Amino acid sequence: MDQQAQRNTEEPNIEDPFSPSDQGDRSLERDLEASLALQAENLTAILLDQIDEAITHYPISKRSAALPLLHLWQNHFGFIDESGIEWIARRLDLNSIAILELVTFYPWFRQKAPGKTIIRVCRTLSCAMAGSYEVHEKFCKSTGIDPCLEGHHGMPTSPDKKFSVEFVECLGSCGSAPVCLVNQDLAERVSLEDAEAIIKKYS
Amino acid sequence: MSSLIEHPHPRERRIVFENAGKPDYTPDIETYLAHGGYVEAKKAFTMAPEAIISEVKASNLRGRGGAAFPTGVKWGFIRRDDEKPHYLCVNGDESEPGTFKDRYILHRDPHQLLEGMIITCYALNIHLAYIYVRCEYTHAKAIMEKAIQEARDQGFLGKNIFGTGFDLDIYFHEGAGAYICGEETSLLESLEGKRPYPRIKPPYFPAVLGLYMSPTIVNNVETICHVKHILRLGSAHYAAMGTPGDGGTRVLCVSGDVMKPGPYELAVGSVTLGELIFDICGGLRPGRSLKAVIPGGSSSKVLRANEIFKIKAKADDGTMIDKEVPLLDMVMDAASVAAAGSMIGSGGVIVMDDSRDMLWALNNLNQFYAHESCGQCTPCREGVLWMSKLSTRMIGEGAQASDASMLHNIADNIAGRTVCAFGEAASWPTQSFIDKFPEEFGPRA
Ligand SMILES: Cc1cc2nc3c(=O)[nH]c(=O)nc-3n(C[C@H](O)[C@H](O)[C@H](O)COP(=O)(O)O)c2cc1C
Ligand code: SF4
Ligand code: FES
Numbered sequence: 001m002d003q004q005a006q007r008n009t010e011e012p013n014i015e016d017p018f019s020p021s022d023q024g025d026r027s028l029e030r031d032l033e034a035s036l037a038l039q040a041e042n043l044t045a046i047l048l049d050q051i052d053e054a055i056t057h058y059p060i061s062k063r064s065a066a067l068p069l070l071h072l073w074q075n076h077f078g079f080i081d082e083s084g085i086e087w088i089a090r091r092l093d094l095n096s097i098a099i100l101e102l103v104t105f106y107p108w109f110r111q112k113a114p115g116k117t118i119i120r121v122c123r124t125l126s127c128a129m130a131g132s133y134e135v136h137e138k139f140c141k142s143t144g145i146d147p148c149l150e151g152h153h154g155m156p157t158s159p160d161k162k163f164s165v166e167f168v169e170c171l172g173s174c175g176s177a178p179v180c181l182v183n184q185d186l187a188e189r190v191s192l193e194d195a196e197a198i199i200k201k202y203s
Numbered sequence: 204m205s206s207l208i209e210h211p212h213p214r215e216r217r218i219v220f221e222n223a224g225k226p227d228y229t230p231d232i233e234t235y236l237a238h239g240g241y242v243e244a245k246k247a248f249t250m251a252p253e254a255i256i257s258e259v260k261a262s263n264l265r266g267r268g269g270a271a272f273p274t275g276v277k278w279g280f281i282r283r284d285d286e287k288p289h290y291l292c293v294n295g296d297e298s299e300p301g302t303f304k305d306r307y308i309l310h311r312d313p314h315q316l317l318e319g320m321i322i323t324c325y326a327l328n329i330h331l332a333y334i335y336v337r338c339e340y341t342h343a344k345a346i347m348e349k350a351i352q353e354a355r356d357q358g359f360l361g362k363n364i365f366g367t368g369f370d371l372d373i374y375f376h377e378g379a380g381a382y383i384c385g386e387e388t389s390l391l392e393s394l395e396g397k398r399p400y401p402r403i404k405p406p407y408f409p410a411v412l413g414l415y416m417s418p419t420i421v422n423n424v425e426t427i428c429h430v431k432h433i434l435r436l437g438s439a440h441y442a443a444m445g446t447p448g449d450g451g452t453r454v455l456c457v458s459g460d461v462m463k464p465g466p467y468e469l470a471v472g473s474v475t476l477g478e479l480i481f482d483i484c485g486g487l488r489p490g491r492s493l494k495a496v497i498p499g500g501s502s503s504k505v506l507r508a509n510e511i512f513k514i515k516a517k518a519d520d521g522t523m524i525d526k527e528v529p530l531l532d533m534v535m536d537a538a539s540v541a542a543a544g545s546m547i548g549s550g551g552v553i554v555m556d557d558s559r560d561m562l563w564a565l566n567n568l569n570q571f572y573a574h575e576s577c578g579q580c581t582p583c584r585e586g587v588l589w590m591s592k593l594s595t596r597m598i599g600e601g602a603q604a605s606d607a608s609m610l611h612n613i614a615d616n617i618a619g620r621t622v623c624a625f626g627e628a629a630s631w632p633t634q635s636f637i638d639k640f641p642e643e644f645g646p647r648a
Contacts, residue, residue, distance in 0.1 A: 057374040059331070060288075060415050066396035067379055071338065092396075105398050108338055108380030120339075124300045125501060125567050126458040126553055169382060169571050170300040170501075171339050174458035174551070175207050175465045184341040 047076050051091065062092050066102055070109055079110045107168070115157040115164035117202040120181040123167035126174035130189075135178055138195040139165045162203060207465040208307050212483045216444065216470040218436075218452050219428045223311040230346055232353035235314035241359060243434040247322040248367045252283060255326035259430060261438035263450030267304075268294050268385075268423030269500065269549045270624075271449075271537040274430075280410035281327050281418050289329045290414040291320060292394065295336035295343070295424045296378055296385035300501035300571060301551025304454040304466045305424035309336060309343040313350035319427035320373060321359065322434060327420060330370050334424075335390050338377040347375045382575035386623050387421040389577065400579045401623035423549075425454060445471030446536045453547070455535060457484050459554040460491065469535070477531030480554060491556040495639070496530070498540050499548025501568050502628030504635035505561075506530055506545055514542045545635075561643040565636040566594035572629035583626045586617040590633055597647070607644035611637045 050072050058064035069088045074080050080103050089096040103109045121127075121136040140147040143158040145165050155164035173179045176188035182198055190198075208224045211217055222228045222238050232240070247255055260275030281289055293316065297305040308316055320332055336343050351373055354360040362370050376394055378384045384393045388402035391414050406412060413419020429451055433441045442450035449471045458464045462485030469479075476496060480486065487493060493508040508530060516526035533543050540547045555564065573591035578584040593610045596602055614630035621627075637644050 057376075061395060063396035064376075064394055067377060067393065070379070071377055098396075101398050102379075102396075106379035106381050108378075123567075124571050125564060126301060128567050129459055129555070129559065129564075168339070168380070169574060170298060170302075172297045172303045172306050172337070174301050174303050174553070175456060177458060177464075181339060181341065186341075 044076075047072060055092075063094060063098070065092060066094075066099060067106075070099070070102060070106075074109060079113050081111060110155060112155075113161075114155045116162050117164070118155065118181075118183055119163060119165045119198070120168040120171070121165065122169070122171045122173075122177070122179050124170040124174075127170075127178040130177035131192075132178035132180075132190075134192060135180065135190050135195050136165070136167055138192050139163075139180075139199065142196065142199045163199070208311075210465075212467060214474065214478075214483055215468050216452050216473070217468045218432045219315070219425060220307065220454065220466070220468045222315065223307045228311065230311060230313050230350060232314055232350065232357065235312075239435075240314055241318055241321075241357075243431045244318045244321045244359065245365055246434060247325050248365055248369070252326045252328065255322065255434070258433055258438040259326075262429075262433040262441045263445060263448055264426065264429050264433060264441070265449055265537055266423055267425035267429075267453060267550065269299065269502075271547055273448075274422065274426055277410065277422070278323075278327060278420060280408070281420060283328045285418070287417045288331070288415075289327055290417060290419040291324055291327070291329045291332035292387075292390060292409075292414060292419060292421045293320060293332070293334045293424055293427055294385060294387065294390060294421055295334055295340075296382075296390065297340075297424070297549075298337055298382040298385050299549045299551055300568070301456060301458055301497065301553045302500050302549040303456045303458075304550065306340055306343075307466065308424050308428055309340060310346055313347045314354065315428050315431065316347075316424060317350055317354050317360070317373065319430045321364070321371060322430050323420070323422070323427060324371050325369060329420070330372065332371065332373045333376045333394060333414075334373065335376050335378060335384070335394060337384075338379055344375055344377055351375065381577075382571075383577045383623075383625060386625060389623065390421060391419065398577075400577055401625070403622050446534070446538065449536045449538060453535075453550055455479065455550045455552055457552045457554065459552075460487055460556040460559070461554050462486055462488065472534050472536040472539070474535055475531060476533045476535060476552075479535060479552065480531075484554075487554075487556050491558060493531075493554070494557045494559055495555040495561065495564075497551070497553040497555075497632075498533075498535075498543075499546045500551035501553065501571065502631055503540075503548045504545040504631045505639055506533075506543060507639040510543075510639070512543045514539070561636055561640040562594065562597055562647075565632060566591070566598055568632045569594045569629075572625075572632075576625065576629070580621045580626070582617045582620045583629065586613050587629050589613050590629070594633075597644070602647060604646045607637055607641070610644075 054068040055065045073084050085099045086096050089099045119139055122132055143163040145156050145158050155166050157164045171179050178190050179188050180190055209226050256278050264274045265271040266274055295305050295309055324332055364371055383389045384399045386401050387409055388407055389399040393399040409419045409421050445451050452468050453471050454466050454468045456466045496506050510530045511527050513525045514528055515523050518524045533539055537547045569591040572587045576583050576587045590613050593606055597606045614633040617626045618630035
C-alpha cells in the first residue's frame with residue numbers, strides 16, 4: 001500500500017533509484033575490484049562490442065539493457081555468477097541487487113553451470129496430452145538425471161555433465177506437441193524413439 | 204519449424220499468413236518486396252495520420268493478444284500532438300498455453316511486422332519502438348535483427364525514412380522465460396530492466412503512463428500485421444470479412460485431440476466451433492467423442508461438449524428472443540464466444556476428447572499458474588500455489604471430500620482481488636472446470 005501511494009504521487013521519474021553508493025566495506029570492495037579486473041580480462045573484444053551495441057538500443061534509459069546484457073553474458077559464459085552480476089551492474093551504473101533480482105526472477109537465467117546440452121521439455125497441457133511427461137522421463141532416465149531435482153538456478157544435470165534436462169512451460173508450438181528445445185533448436189512431435197536419438201546425437 | 208502452416212485449408216482466408224505459409228518464401232527483404240512489401244508503408248506517408256487512425260477504427264480490428272480490445276479505440280487514447288515522446292511496444296511474448304501464431308510471423312515474415320509497425324508509428328507520431336519476444340523463440344532475434352538492418356539499408360528505418368523527414372528506430376528485445384511479461388504493464392517494466400511486476404491500473408494505463416512513463420501503445424504481433432492489410436484492402440472491405448464489431452481475419456491455433464492441429468487463419472465468424480474441429484481439423488481420433496474445448500488459450504473458461512447456451516437473437520418479426528445454441532454451433536468470433544461464457548482470447552483452441560481426465564488437465568494448468576505468478580499480490584501468489592497443491596492432492600493421496608469446494612473457493616478469492624488480470628486467468632480454469640464437470644471432482648476411489 002505504502003509503495004503504491006508513493007508511486008501515485010511521484011513525479012514520472014525514469015532516473016534510477018539504484019545508483020551505486022560509495023558506502024560499504026572497503027576491503028570487500030578491494031577484493032571485488034580484483035575479481036572484476038580478472039573477469040574483464042576474460043571478456044573477449046567481441047562480447048564487449050556486443051554489450052556496447054546493445055546499450056545503444058536504449059537511448060532513454062541504460063537500465064533497459066539489463067536483460068540483453070544478461071543474455072549476452074549467459075550465452076558467453078554458460079551462466080551468470082556473482083562477478084557477472086557485479087560487472088553488469090557497474091556497466092549500467094546500478095547496484096548489483098538490481099541485476100541479481102532479475103537473475104533470480106527470470107527462469108531463463110541461471111547461476112550455475114549447466115550440462116553441455118540443455119534439453120527443455122514442454123510440460124504444459126497440449127504437450128502433456130501428447131506425452132511430454134513420458135518424453136521427459138525418458139530423457140532423465142537415459143542421462144541419469146534425477147527428475148525430482150527442481151529449480152532453475154542450478155539445472156538438473158547428468159553426473160557426466162553432458163546433459164541438463166528441465167521441464168518448461170508452453171513453448172508456443174502446441175500444434176506439433178510434444179515439443180522440446182534442444183539447445184537452440186525446437187524438436188517437434190517428439191516420440192520416445194526421437195528422445196533416444198537426441199541423446200545419442202549429443203552424447 | 205514444421206509445415207503446420209504450409210497447407211492452408213480451403214476454408215481459410217489468409218492475409219497475415221499469406222506469405223509465411225508459402226514453402227518457398229524466405230524472410231529477406233528482396234522476397235518481401237517482390238510480394239508487395241512496403242507498398243502500404245509508402246502509401247501511409249501520403250495519408251494524414253488521423254486518416255490512418257480512422258481507417259483502423261472503421262476496420263473493426265480487435266486486438267489479437269487476448270483482450271480483443273478494439274485497436275482503433277486504443278490508438279485514439281494517444282494524443283498525437285502532446286509534448287511527450289510516444290512509444291510502440293509490440294507484444295511477441297506469446298506464452299499463453301495453446302497459442303502459437305506470432306511465432307510464424309516472427310520467424311518467417313519479419314518484414315510484414317516491420318511494415319505494420321512503420322505505419323502504426325507514423326499514425327501515432329512514434330519515433331522509437333520495441334519488439335518484445337520471448338527468448339524461447341531462439342532464432343527470432345537473428346531473423347528480426349537482420350530484417351531491421353535490411354530495412355535500414357533501404358532507408359525504411361532510421362533517419363528520414365522514405366525521404367519523408369520522419370525518423371523511426373525499431374529494436375528487438377528478448378524476454379527471459381516469464382509468462383507474466385506478456386501482460387502489457389509487466390512487459391513495460393521488463394523493458395525498463397526491472398522485475399516484471401505488473402503496474403496497477405489506474406493510473407498506469409500504457410496509453411497514459413507507459414514505457415518510461417510516456418504514452419505507449421502495446422499491441423500484439425498479429426494485430427500490428429493486420430494494420431498493413433487494412434490499408435491495402437480498405438477498412439470497409441476488411442471489416443466486411445468479419446462480423447459486426449469484429450473485423451478481418453483471426454488466426455485460430457488448434458491443438459490437443461484433433462487429427463490436424465495447426466494455426467488456421469479464418470475470416471472472423473466464418474466458422475462454427477463444430478466446423479473448425481470436424482471439417483477443418485479433420486475431427487477427433489477414431490472412436491473418440493468430444494468432451495471439452497478451451498476456446499481462447501488456457502486462461503479462457505472451458506466449455507463442455509454437450510453444452511447449450513442462450514444468446515439474444517432477432518426473431519422474424521424483429522423482436523429480440525432467446526435462442527438456444529448448442530456448443531458446436533458457436534460461431535468463433537469474440538462476441539459469440541463471450542456469449543457462451545468464455546472468451547476468444549488469444550485464439551488458442553485446446554480440444555479434449557473423452558479419454559481425458561478433467562482433474563488431471565486442471566492440475567496441469569494449475570501447475571502452470573503456480574509457476575508463473577509474479578508473486579506481487581498475496582491472493583495470487585499464495586492462492587495459485589494452494590490450488591496447485593490441492594489439485595495434486597486430489598489426484599493422488601490424501602484427497603478429502605471437501606477438496607473440490609475448497610479449490611473453487613480459493614479461485615473465487617483470487618479473481619478480482621489482484622493487481623493484474625493474471626488473477627482471473629489463473630482462477631477461471633479452476634472455476635469453470637469444477638462447474639462444468641462436477642462429477643469428475645468428487646472423491647476418487
Ligand atoms: C497474464 C497475461 C498474459 C498475457 N500474455 C500475452 C501474450 O503473451 N501476448 C500478447 O500479445 N498479449 C498478452 N496479454 C495481453 C496484453 O496484456 C495486452 O492486452 C495485449 O498485448 C494488447 O495487444 P492487442 O490489443 O493487440 O491484443 C496477456 C495478458 C495477461 C493478463
Ligand atoms: S495477479 Fe499475480 S501475476 Fe498479477 S501482479 Fe498479482 S501476483 Fe503478479
Ligand atoms: S503446450 Fe507445449 S508448446 Fe504449448
